[in-house]
Every structure is written in structure tokens, then in C-alpha cells.
Amino acid sequence: MTSPPYDLISDADVEVLLDSHPNNVVRLILPCSSRSNSSPGTPADDDHSSSPAATPGTHPGPPLQPPAQDAARPQPPVTRTRTTSPTAETPLEPRYAVARDTLRNWLDAGILVPDDVPALYVYEQSGPDVLQRGLIGDVGLADPAQRIILPHEDVFPGPIADRLALMSTTQANLEPIFLLYDGGNGTATRLVNEVAAERRPLVSAHTEDGLTHRLWAITAPDEIAAINADLHHRQALIADGHHRYATYRVLQRQERATRHLPTTAGDTHAAQPPTGDAHVGQPPIGDTHAGHPLATGDSAAPPSAPGETDVSQHARAGTAAPAYDEAALGPWDFGLALLVDSRAYPPDLKAIHRVIEGLPLDEAVSRAKSSWQVHDYKDLAAGLAALEGAPEPAFLLAGEDGSHLLTDPDPVQLARAMPPDQSDHWNSLNTSVLAEFVLPVVWGMRDNDQTVHIVHHDTDAAVSMAVRTGGTAVILKPLVVDDVLAIAAGGERVPRKSTSFGPKPRTGLVLRTFATD
Known part of the structure; x- marks a missing residue:
């Protein structure tokens, strides 16, 4: 049901992922094949339309559960960013509508079901010589001048236009961006490690690259508050997802302009996609707000209702709310992100x-x-x-x-x-x-x-x-991590395709829709 990030999937891999599971997330993030039009998972295709509401931690049951070894291929070495349909079978606009309709069908059929309580998600990736843990939640989108989250690469209009069309049509964040911060093994990291060591995961999945992916939900208000207090003053670096983050910002500006809501002082070029203004928060990293992302999972835990995939609420953590009146905040004022303490889990930077x-x-x-x-x-x-x-x-x-x-x-x-x-x-x-x-x-x-x-x-x-x-x-x-951090801290951007931070978050474990947010 999961996949690599959208920009690391070749045309051939799309076909492999489509074959791996009828509800693979590639149907949402790259609805580019005519085969996607069949929208597997609709009530007409399966018998899950009457599935009961999920309780926290509900995940796919036997009818939809993929094999223990996730059939999705590992990230291919040759990549490119897509702005047109790779198969040329489906025009651009219809394919975004296909993704929207597929998402709605999965929600209506009970394949995606909301959790009952807000949560932050502890996400672990492990394998030979690999261990990375972090938190998945929302980041607030505020004035770029705040310099809370630092970009290190430039972005280009084509990929932003593609992701903007997808996000605005589906009204969803379908995959998280990847942020690194120096947490100094603080409270947030200690809680992440405690949860991973002592609690039963909601999801456990194995992928062909040799990694195991596990997911836990943190729902206790006091734990969420402690995480936010720790993250509140910190700064973060975008490790992966510059174009998606820039798309968050463009979508936010469009939605606020449509509703005649104020924008930040840094948003003086609302008509143009940002080229590097990937900064969020005000004040820095912290302050939670209840939300409703989608947690899908190749789950090893017993399901409470066969055939369900989790649509889980979460508390917005990782950056503060934007610098707007709380009453005027909308789901477009936040974006889905994975935050990793780089002190505790040094990133793997490849060439x-x-x-x-x-x-x-x-x-x-x-x-x-x-x-x-x-x-x-x-x-x-x-x-x-x-x-x-x-x-x-x-x-x-x-x-x-x-x-x-x-x-x-x-x-x-x-x-x-x-x-x-x-x-x-x-x-x-x-x-x-x-x-x-x-x-x-x-x-x-x-x-x-x-x-x-x-x-x-x-x-x-x-x-x-x-x-x-x-x-x-x-x-x-490969570049040296400290060099990348220094360049970003100085307000510069490294040339295009200079860095490949890993391991990147697997797409399809946690998603977020605006309708349930």
C-alpha cells in the first residue's frame, strides 16, 4: 500500500506499485496510468462500504492487507520530476480529478477511516546500519522572514504547478516533507525513543530496500504538550520536499486570498511560486493544533474491523501556528511533515x-x-x-x-x-x-x-x-552535512540536485485531508 516519494518513482515502477496492491498510494500521488481510472477500493469494487468507524490505531484487515514483504519496489536510482502524465494516456487535469475521486471513494468505502482522537505519530525506519526515528505532524506556514525552517535548494515552477494542482484538487497533503532539526536529544526525542521501545506499533511494514517501517500514535495531551515545549524554539532544515513545501505556501496564499484573509508580510509575491521561501512557524517549532491526517498502514497489528485503513487525527506539532488570528486559521495554513532530530539520528547524505x-x-x-x-x-x-x-x-x-x-x-x-x-x-x-x-x-x-x-x-x-x-x-x-547547514543558515541555496538525504519517509503511512482536518 506504500510507495517511495512521488519524484523517485519511474514509469515502470508505477506499474509495479499498481500491481502490488489495489489500494496502493501511487494511485493518489501519481494517478498517471489509465489503469488508475478504475479506482479500486470503491464500494462497487469491494465490500467495505459499510465498515464501522475505526478506533485509534485501526489498520487494514485481511481483505486488504498486503503481504508481509511490501511489494513496492525500492527507490530507483534514475529519477526526474514529472509535470506531465508519464504515460501520455491521461491529460493533466483529469488525472488530478482521478486522484480526488479515488481518495473520496476510499474514504466512503471505509478503506480510509478517521481515528477518534488527535495524535502525533512516531515513525521509525530501521534496517542494516540504518535507524531513524522522528515525529509526523503538521507544520505551520508563516512569514518566510521568520527563518524558522530553512531551505537549502531552489525550486522550479513546473514541479510546483504539478503538486499544486494535485493538492488543490484533492484538498489533501498526500505525503510528508522531511525536516531535520538539532534537538540535542531533548524531551521530544526522549519521548520518541520511549514510545518506540515500550509501546506496541500501529503499523509494521517491510520494504524491498531492506527497511522496516513502524508507526505509533502519541495521543496523551501532556505528552503532546511536552513535545511542543521542546520544539517551540528550534530551527529546522528541509532535507527533502522543497517543491512540496513551496506548494504548501502557494496553496495557502491562494486559499487565504480567495477568502479575503490576511497574508503575512513576507507574502508580497502571492501570484508567483516561492523560489526558496520555505520557512514556517511563529514563534519557532512548537504549539499543537488538532488535525485529521490519514494514517494508512501495512499493519502487523490485529485490526478491529476487517478491511479498514486508518484516517487518523493528529496534533499539529513541529512548528507553531502561523502568525494569523487563530479563529481565521484553516487547514491550508499547515502542511504535513516528518521531523527528525539530527543530533540523535544523523542523516545519511548521499551523492x-x-x-x-x-x-x-x-x-x-x-x-x-x-x-x-x-x-x-x-x-x-x-x-x-x-x-x-x-x-x-x-x-x-x-x-x-x-x-x-x-x-x-x-x-x-x-x-x-x-x-x-x-x-x-x-x-x-x-x-x-x-x-x-x-x-x-x-x-x-x-x-x-x-x-x-x-x-x-x-x-x-x-x-x-x-x-x-x-x-x-x-x-x-556527497556533500558534507555541515556544509549544507552552513549554506542554508547563510540564506543561500545549493545548486539543484546537490543532496539526497535519507532515509526518506515512506509515502502512504500518514496522509492528511483538509475535509477531515
Whole structure:
């Protein structure tokens, strides 16, 4: 029933996810296949329309329960952001209506059922050498000038338009963004760990990437209050979900403008999607407000009513309410998020590689020799080992004919290429050097989706794509977390597709609809 985040799902993976379960969340987040029009889970398709109301922690029973091993594929290495229907079978507007109707049908059929009491959700991801715990709840959307939640990447209009159409049509947040904060192992983190260690989970699911996902609900008002008191003064970094967060802000502005409600002082460009104003809260992180997200779950716990999936209330935690009159607040003034204490659970920051199909490897190496020291290696393993020990900036070019390490760029050429209005720290990032010097100056090309393909984490996948297309794979080392934090704290944004924080929250465990909020 779950899936990776929407922007990490390939066309082929959509089909796999559709086959994995009739109520897989991909039908909501990417309603892009004609097969989605059948809207499995409607009363006409199953016999759950008369399911009784759920009690807290109710989850799918035998008729809808997926196998113990979630059939969804792991996050694929090659990704892109979709702004059009990947199959070209369903025009854009109808596919958003398909998602809306599917969501309504699942609610009407009892596949999604509200919990009885507000809650925050403890979410744990575990596996070989992986343990991450955090809280899922709402974040308030307030004046960007507050600098409560910091973005570190720029956003682009196309993905925002796509997610805005989906959110506004479904009136829902279908997957959480991913936030990191320095909690110093405070009260919130201690409660998260206590809940995970001592209480029975609502959900336990295994995915093909080897991770186990577990979910608990915190419903006690005193515990929720303690969490908010701890989070109230903290600042957070967007680890994943910049476009979704920007979409939260655009949707908020649109909804408040429609209702002639005031906007914040920072919202002076309401007609334009924000390009980096991903800041929330006023005051900082804290203050709960009752809400009603949807918790769906591949549950190992016994269900109280067969065939149900939980639509659970939650307390809004993680950031404070926006700087508006409480009486005028609406569900669009908040957005769904996972908050993780990075002190307790340091993030796994992986590299994102590039593949340039139109640039043969020998030509890429030849052009680079005028401005870089080039070291040739017969095999990929030797090149990767050399890259690991090379000082930044350094890149490994690989493809059909071995691998070639670029080091020690010509300082005069490099300085001339790097933007003077960016900080020295920003100009030293390997992704900055790639975007501002290597691609446009050395190779004479633009850094965009048409020219440069993105490959998450997997060097073998990047090199295989380069060999298959006769192009060049550019292998990078991951950025350092402290560098990303410093860039964000200074008000700058790293170049596009510079970071891949993980593990990312699984989509479909907790959702949120405005109608029940």
C-alpha cells in the first residue's frame, strides 16, 4: 500500500506499485496510468462500504492487507520530476480529478477511516546500519522572514504547478516533507525513543530496500504538550520536499486570498511560486493544533474491523501556528511533515550523480584537459578509490572507456567562472563548480533536465546509462552535512540536485485531508 516519494518513482515502477496492491498510494500521488481510472477500493469494487468507524490505531484487515514483504519496489536510482502524465494516456487535469475521486471513494468505502482522537505519530525506519526515528505532524506556514525552517535548494515552477494542482484538487497533503532539526536529544526525542521501545506499533511494514517501517500514535495531551515545549524554539532544515513545501505556501496564499484573509508580510509575491521561501512557524517549532491526517498502514497489528485503513487525527506539532488570528486559521495554513532530530539520528547524505547522453566520454576528457588535471584509470573501482581520496573539487568521468579523475582546476579559470555574488563557501561546493564551471564553461552546455540526467546514489547505474547512451557519467562525492547547514543558515541555496538525504519517509503511512482536518 506504500510507495517511495512521488519524484523517485519511474514509469515502470508505477506499474509495479499498481500491481502490488489495489489500494496502493501511487494511485493518489501519481494517478498517471489509465489503469488508475478504475479506482479500486470503491464500494462497487469491494465490500467495505459499510465498515464501522475505526478506533485509534485501526489498520487494514485481511481483505486488504498486503503481504508481509511490501511489494513496492525500492527507490530507483534514475529519477526526474514529472509535470506531465508519464504515460501520455491521461491529460493533466483529469488525472488530478482521478486522484480526488479515488481518495473520496476510499474514504466512503471505509478503506480510509478517521481515528477518534488527535495524535502525533512516531515513525521509525530501521534496517542494516540504518535507524531513524522522528515525529509526523503538521507544520505551520508563516512569514518566510521568520527563518524558522530553512531551505537549502531552489525550486522550479513546473514541479510546483504539478503538486499544486494535485493538492488543490484533492484538498489533501498526500505525503510528508522531511525536516531535520538539532534537538540535542531533548524531551521530544526522549519521548520518541520511549514510545518506540515500550509501546506496541500501529503499523509494521517491510520494504524491498531492506527497511522496516513502524508507526505509533502519541495521543496523551501532556505528552503532546511536552513535545511542543521542546520544539517551540528550534530551527529546522528541509532535507527533502522543497517543491512540496513551496506548494504548501502557494496553496495557502491562494486559499487565504480567495477568502479575503490576511497574508503575512513576507507574502508580497502571492501570484508567483516561492523560489526558496520555505520557512514556517511563529514563534519557532512548537504549539499543537488538532488535525485529521490519514494514517494508512501495512499493519502487523490485529485490526478491529476487517478491511479498514486508518484516517487518523493528529496534533499539529513541529512548528507553531502561523502568525494569523487563530479563529481565521484553516487547514491550508499547515502542511504535513516528518521531523527528525539530527543530533540523535544523523542523516545519511548521499551523492547525486549526472549522466550527459550527448557528450562522449573521450570528448568530455579532451575538453577538460585545458583546465583540469586528468588522471586516467582502466577500471571504475580504481577511479572511485582515487576520487574518495581526492581533495574537492574533484569529479570522476566514466563511461565506455574506463574512468578519468578531474582534480586541481586552473584557479584563474575557476575564479572567473564562479559567481561573485555567492559566498566562498558556496563556490567551493563540488556541485557549484560543476554547475557554474564544468558544464557551461568546459563543456559548453546548460545544467537542465534536457541535457543532464540525474542518478541518485548508484554509481553503477550512472555508468551503465552512460555506456548505453554513449555519453559521460559524472560521479561526485556527497556533500558534507555541515556544509549544507552552513549554506542554508547563510540564506543561500545549493545548486539543484546537490543532496539526497535519507532515509526518506515512506509515502502512504500518514496522509492528511483538509475535509477531515
